[in-house]
């Protein structure tokens with residue numbers, strides 16, 4: 361029997377799907393412009409660059425289909441598969457956490473400089489720590505939505521809220537195929553209650569104040585396969601069903617400030633992981649430092 365690779369203990373790229381940074385010039389080529397950083401600060405989201413080429417898209421699509429079909433036999437190692445999907449896959453988006461622990465490409469994308477360099481700029485920190493990854497898979501002509509929500513409403517046990525999300529498309533993402541929509545400037549609103557993610561799209565409307573209702577102007581993020589977007593952990597976003605004849609698959613990566621602490625030592629922050637005592641920095645195999653601006657290059 362061959363032994364399974366323990367990706368979560370590999371805090372560096374395992375393969376060669378993505379090129380590491382070799383020089384300061386490489387890093388500069390990955391940086392966002394000051395205008396892009398200002399746009400993010402002002403609006404709470406940003407259209408990002410193309411981060412995957414056709415070959416990388418193909419490899420990641422193949423890996424994802426292996427997870428979906430069960431050909432990847434490590435699905436039992438994930439943190440979780442959404443219960444709404446397990447209950448009614450014909451209604452709910454295929455949503456799960458933890459692909460980075462069971463597949464080389466999903467692991468290595470975490471270290472991809474085209475993602476890490478912008479994230480460190482937007483977090484305004486020299487180091488970037490892993491929080492978790494997610495997959496949102498909408499099959500062709502599927503009604504599953506991702507209801508309007510703020511990411512941090514699910515993450516209040518990891519404090520303070522200095523988290524950022526990167527959404528990476530494995531397919532063209534359009535109005536028809538159910539692209540993500542953002543509510544500009546909603547990152548400046550207060551934290552709203554946690555809502556059920558995969559069910560009623562508009563449940564959030566019941567809890568908005570009249571002025572929030574007025575400012576609720578969804579902006580679609582139409583992207584080509586391989587392109588990405590960034591959003592703040594308070595930015596409200598959601599997506600409608602897929603009316604297209606092709607799937608709308610996305611890898612979503614969630615990162616946090618390196619000194620984020622646990623606010624709850626009574627149960628694991630992610631399912632099946634060791635407890636992080638209250639007040640301690642969230643660290644260890646599941647939460648590696650993925651990028652360090654000050655680490656030597658070219659090794």
Ligand SMILES: O=C(O)CCC(=O)C(=O)O
Pocket residue numbers: 496506511525526527538539540597598599610612
């Ligand atoms: O892929 C989607 O439709 C939703 C993604 C999402 O909720 C996120 O990126 O935080």
